Amino acid sequence: xxxxxxxxxxxxxxxxxxxxxxxxxxxxxxxxxxxxxxxxxxxxxxxxxxxxxxxxxxxxxxxxxxxxxxxxxxxxxxxxxxxxxxxxxxxxxxxxxxxxxxxxxxxxxxxxxxxxxxxxxxxxxxxxxxxxxxxxxxxxxxxxxxxxxxxxxxxxxxxxxxxxxxxxxxxxxxxxxxxxxxxxxxxxxxxxxxxxxxxxxxxxxxxxxxxxxxxxxxxxxxxxxxxxxxxxxxxxxxxxxxxxxxxxxxxxxxxxxxxxxxxxxxxxxxxxxxxxxxxxxxxxxxxxxxxxxxxxxxxxxxxxxxxxxxxxxxxxxxxxxxxxxxx
Amino acid sequence: xxxxxxxxxxxxxxxxxxxxxxxxxxxxxxxxxxxxxxxxxxxxxxxxxxxxxxxxxxxxxxxxxxxxxxxxxxxxxxxxxxxxxxxxxxxxxxxxxxxxxxxxxxxxxxxxxxxxxxxxxxxxxxxxxxxxxxxxxxxxxxxxxxxxxxxxxxxxxxxxxxxxxxxxxxxxxxxxxxxxxxxxxxxxxxxxxxxxxxxxxxxxxxxxxxxxxxxxxxxxxxxxxxxxxxxxxxxxxxxxxxxxxxxxxxxxxxxxxxxxxxxxxxxxxxxxxxxxxxxxxxxxxxxxxxxxxxxxxxxxxxxxxxxxxxxxxxxxxxxxxxxxxxxxx
Numbered sequence: 001x002x003x004x005x006x007x008x009x010x011x012x013x014x015x016x017x018x019x020x021x022x023x024x025x026x027x028x029x030x031x032x033x034x035x036x037x038x039x040x041x042x043x044x045x046x047x048x049x050x051x052x053x054x055x056x057x058x059x060x061x062x063x064x065x066x067x068x069x070x071x072x073x074x075x076x077x078x079x080x081x082x083x084x085x086x087x088x089x090x091x092x093x094x095x096x097x098x099x100x101x102x103x104x105x106x107x108x109x110x111x112x113x114x115x116x117x118x119x120x121x122x123x124x125x126x127x128x129x130x131x132x133x134x135x136x137x138x139x140x141x142x143x144x145x146x147x148x149x150x151x152x153x154x155x156x157x158x159x160x161x162x163x164x165x166x167x168x169x170x171x172x173x174x175x176x177x178x179x180x181x182x183x184x185x186x187x188x189x190x191x192x193x194x195x196x197x198x199x200x201x202x203x204x205x206x207x208x209x210x211x212x213x214x215x216x217x218x219x220x221x222x223x224x225x226x227x228x229x230x231x232x233x234x235x236x237x238x239x240x241x242x243x244x245x246x247x248x249x250x251x252x253x254x255x256x257x258x259x260x261x262x263x264x265x266x267x268x269x270x271x272x273x274x275x276x277x278x279x280x281x282x283x284x285x286x287x288x289x290x291x292x293x294x295x296x297x298x299x300x301x302x303x304x305x306x307x308x309x310x311x312x313x314x315x316x317x318x319x320x321x322x323x324x325x326x327x
Numbered sequence: 328x329x330x331x332x333x334x335x336x337x338x339x340x341x342x343x344x345x346x347x348x349x350x351x352x353x354x355x356x357x358x359x360x361x362x363x364x365x366x367x368x369x370x371x372x373x374x375x376x377x378x379x380x381x382x383x384x385x386x387x388x389x390x391x392x393x394x395x396x397x398x399x400x401x402x403x404x405x406x407x408x409x410x411x412x413x414x415x416x417x418x419x420x421x422x423x424x425x426x427x428x429x430x431x432x433x434x435x436x437x438x439x440x441x442x443x444x445x446x447x448x449x450x451x452x453x454x455x456x457x458x459x460x461x462x463x464x465x466x467x468x469x470x471x472x473x474x475x476x477x478x479x480x481x482x483x484x485x486x487x488x489x490x491x492x493x494x495x496x497x498x499x500x501x502x503x504x505x506x507x508x509x510x511x512x513x514x515x516x517x518x519x520x521x522x523x524x525x526x527x528x529x530x531x532x533x534x535x536x537x538x539x540x541x542x543x544x545x546x547x548x549x550x551x552x553x554x555x556x557x558x559x560x561x562x563x564x565x566x567x568x569x570x571x572x573x574x575x576x577x578x579x580x581x582x583x584x585x586x587x588x589x590x591x592x593x594x595x596x597x598x599x600x601x602x603x604x605x606x607x608x609x610x611x612x613x614x615x616x617x618x619x620x621x622x623x624x625x626x627x628x629x630x631x632x633x634x635x636x637x638x639x640x641x642x643x644x645x646x647x648x649x650x651x652x653x654x655x656x
Contacts, residue, residue, distance in 0.1 A: 056514040159602045160371075189370035189541060189603075194585035194596035201595060216515060223587035223596070246589055260519040262544025264571065264588055277484050277517060 004083055005044035006178060006210050007068065011077035014038040014063055018282065035281050037063040039234035041077070042308065045178075050204065050211040052221040052242075054257070055231035056278050061214045064231075065182045068212065069098045081178075094124050097171035101183035103163035107155040113166055114151030117141065120174035140169040144199060161192035168199065172207075182214045197224055218261050222246055230254050233281050233289040240314030250316045252294045252326070288319065296320040331358035332535045333382070333503055337395035340377050340386065340559075342606075349606040351377050351390070353559040356633070359503070364529045364536040366550030366567065368543060370603055374559040375539045379505050381405070382537070383422050384412035399503065418448040421496030421534075425508035427488035430495070431480040437464070437491045438476035441498055448499035463494040467524060486517035493524065497532075504528070507539045522548050543586055547571055555579045558604055558614035565639025575641040577621045613644065621645060 019025060019032040037060045045051040053061040066072045068079055070086075070093060078085060081092040097120070100106040107116055117137045120126075127133050138148035144165040155163055164184065171179055184200070185193040201224060203209060215221050221228055222242060229239040230253065238251040249255045279285060279292065288306050291297040298319070306317040320326040340352035352374040359365045369375045380386050382397050384407065397405040404415055416422060424430050432440060441460035446453065457476075464472035467490040480488055489509065496504055506525065510518040526549050529536050538550055546553050547567060554564040555576065563576040574580045584597030601618045604610060610617055616626035626644055633640040634647070 056516060161602060190543070191370060191582060191585045191599045192602060194587075194598040195600070197587065198595045198598055218515070219587040219589050222589040223591075223593075256516060258589070260515040261589055262519075262522070262542070262548045264544055264547050264586065277486050278514065 003047060006047040006082060007045040007212070008080040009041050009043050009064075009068075009077070010080070012038055012041040012064070012067060012074055012079065013076040014060075014067055014072055015075050033282050036234050036284060037281060038067065038075075039284075041234075041236055043229055043236060043239060045210060045212060046227075047177075047210055048204075048208055049227060050213055050225040052213040052215060052225035052228045053231055054215055054218060054221050054228060056216060056257075058233075058278055058281055059231040060234040060281070061216075061231050062182055065098065065180045065212065065214045069093075069096055069180050071098075094174060095176055096178040096180065097174050097176040098180045098182065099164070099167050099171050099184045101186050103160050103167055103187065104155075106167055107163055107170075109155055111154070112151065113141070113153055113155065113158075116155070116166060117151065117169045117173050120170060124174055126173075126175060136173070137169075140172055143172065143203075144169045145195075159192075160188050161195060164188065164192075164196050165199070168196075168203070172203070177208070178210045178212070180212045180214070183216070184213075185220060186215070186217065193220070200224065218246075218257065230257065233278065233284045235289065236308060236315075236317065237290065238314060238316050238318075239308065244313050248312070248314075250311055250314055250321050250326070251290075251318050252296055252320070253290045256293075288317075294320075296326050298325075330360045332361045332363075332400055333359040333537070334398040334401075335378070335382065335395070336398070338378065338381060338392065338397065339394040340374070340381050340390055341393040342390050344389075346607065350393075350609070351559050351606055352381065353609075354395070355556075355559070355561055356395075357554055357561065357564055359535045359537060361502070361535055362529060362533045363552065364526070364538055364550045366546035366553040367537060367539045367556060368541065368546050368553055369556035370541060372558075372603055372605070373556040375556050376507050378556075379507050379537060379539045383416050383420055383505050384409075385416075385422075414448075417444065417501075418499045419502050421499070421501035421504045423489075423492055423496045423504065423506040423509045425511050427485065427492045427512070428480065430492045431488065433480055436477050436479055437483070437494075441476075441491075441495060444495055444498045460494075460498070463498055464491070467491075467494045467497070468520065469494075486513055486520065489513060489517075489521055490524070493521075493528075497528070497534075500532070501534065503535045503537065505537045505539070508541070509538070510545055511540070511542070518545070525549055543571065543583070555582070558609050559606075560614060561633060561640075561642060562615065563639060563641045563643075564633065565641075569637075569639055575636055575639060575646060576615075576643050577619045577645075578615045581618075581620070613642070 014037050016035040016037055018035050053064060055061050067074050086092060114137050117140055118133050121133055127136060137151055141148050141150055146165055185196050213225055225242050228242050228245045229236045232253050238254045249258050285292050287302045287304055291301040300319050306319050308315045308317045309322055311321050336356045338352055338355040342349040342351060355378055367375045381392055392405050396403055438460055442456045445456040445459055461472050461476055464476060469475050469490055510521050522545060528534055550567050553567045553570050555562045557578050562578045563570060574583055581599040587596055599618050612627040612629055613631055616622045631642045631644045633642045636646050
């Protein structure tokens with residue numbers, strides 16, 4: 001690949017201290033409690049693609065999104081953007097925006113929509129005069145399928161889907177090339193979800209955007225993304241092209257996840273009922289974090305943590321796959 | 328149909344407000360046979376949860392049943408005094424809600440809550456009740472029930488809590504279970520486990536289930552029949568396979584095409600433009616007509632009733648009552 005990746009993540013870690021206060025610890029004789037939300041990630045996002053991070057609650061995917069846009073500081077590791085290290089005040093931050101899951105919580109209820117959408121323009125001083133800002137806001141609202149006169153209204157006057165359109169207009173106002181979308185359609189009904197997904201795809205084509213999509217919905221991921229990384233307890237267990245990952249999942253956890261997709265076609269296939277739940281990220285199992293639920297676990301899985309290694313077009317962190325026990 | 332356990336006929340739920348009366352559920356009729364799982368699907372605000380709440384007598388005031396009837400095994404249960412409907416709910420109808428935490432009392436162990444429910448509804452002693460509580464916990468798939476029975480709700484994970492709620496709903500061996508979004512708050516792998524559990528319950532215990540959800544996938548995997556709701560009315564009702572694979576109503580059609588699916592390679596999803604109308608602006612005629620790609624003259628005036636078409640029933644003017652004579656728009 002000639003072109004360097006747009007975003008490069010190396011050895012990224014973020015731990016959160018959720019210990020009780022010092023006095024409680026002293027009285028109860030308990031130690032510190034650390035959530036290893038993100039525990040050593042390496043991946044790269046190519047320019048113009050939609051890269052998806054999937055996993056169940058608590059796997060750390062939203063923390064990754066927040067680390068990349070700078071809402072959390074990394075504990076260790078590096079995030080490079082367009083070849084340069086990304087710091088708290090990097091000018092490159094202006095080129096990235098975020099769309100949040102809850103369109104009810106992410107828009108200021110006291111601001112008119114035109115001010116919400118204009119904020120990135122004003123903050124980044126993209127346009128000088130008032131008339132130009134107003135014109136740009138009107139253009140953005142039209143672009144996301146709203147009407148320029150909607151700018152006079154307040155967020156509560158809109159439905160969930162329309163609010164998510166406002167969030168997208170606000171994200172676009174900063175003239176980003178990279179947008180982090182954290183569960184952008186999870187709070188929406190399916191017919192509205194289709195509208196938003198179509199809009200996101202159309203914008204990507206028209207503006208050459210790069211997306212990082214955080215989602216737990218595998219059907220949405222399949223529909224919009226070009227590459228997928230599956231996360232489990234703060235680590236990536238498999239990373240591959242969408243077609244490869246869904247066509248031939250290798251990691252036992254990926255197989256489990258794909259097997260849980262409700263069967264709309266009703267082919268009548270019997271699903272393997274999956275036992276167990278995601279353990280707490282406070283005290284993850286040693287070795288491979290998935291081993292307590294894994295039907296292929298052996299002694300090595302309980303002791304040694306597997307690293308991501310190439311396996312037939314994908315990258316998989318699994319001893320069984322590496323040893324050829326699991327094809 | 329004599330085999331029907333639950334018969335809902337012309338159910339209408341209203342909310343009186345200062346700006347006039349809002350009709351949230353408008354003439355909904357359906358029945359559930361013994362041992363059958365009926366899925367009720369629709370988008371937010373379609374009135375599916377209100378229908379469920381009206382059936383179990385848990386409508387929150389000022390919401391009220393303004394017309395219609397609800398019959399359980401032939402006897403009317405709507406409009407019963409609170410103490411009577413409370414006895415039916417729990418004993419004959421079990422309820423499962425979306426958020427397991429709000430259905431459990433945090434101050435009592437799950438065992439105490441199960442035993443209390445069992446003692447309230449069944450005529451057995453305390454020791455037998457605890458034995459039954461243990462059985463139930465085992466049945467819903469909680470590992471080491473003998474140990475877990477004395478734990479408090481906060482000591483359970485989300486998926487395990489929902490299992491406890493299901494055990495609680497089953498504790499009096501109800502004939503009907505009303506499950507409102509039972510898997511929505513859960514992760515996908517846990518969701519699959521709970522779906523399996525619900526499906527097994529219907530089959531093994533002969534209990535009827537009204538499964539309310541916005542998730543077509545859950546319906547496809549669990550229900551025998553499905554009712555699709557739109558703006559407080561049933562748009563289409565019929566056998567699951569038939570409704571999902573060859574939907575009749577333009578709304579169902581649009582909904583199915585809007586759902587992304589693994590393995591379905593399309594560049595863009597079919598979309599239904601606009602949004603479901605709010606309660607105070609439901610249009611005349613068919614509530615779907617302003618968004619309908621197949622609307623014809625009359626859709627904005629005549630409200631369609633459910634007509635039987637080849638095993639399903641559909642409320643759409645494109646279809647005429649005589650089977651096999653579907654008119655095309």
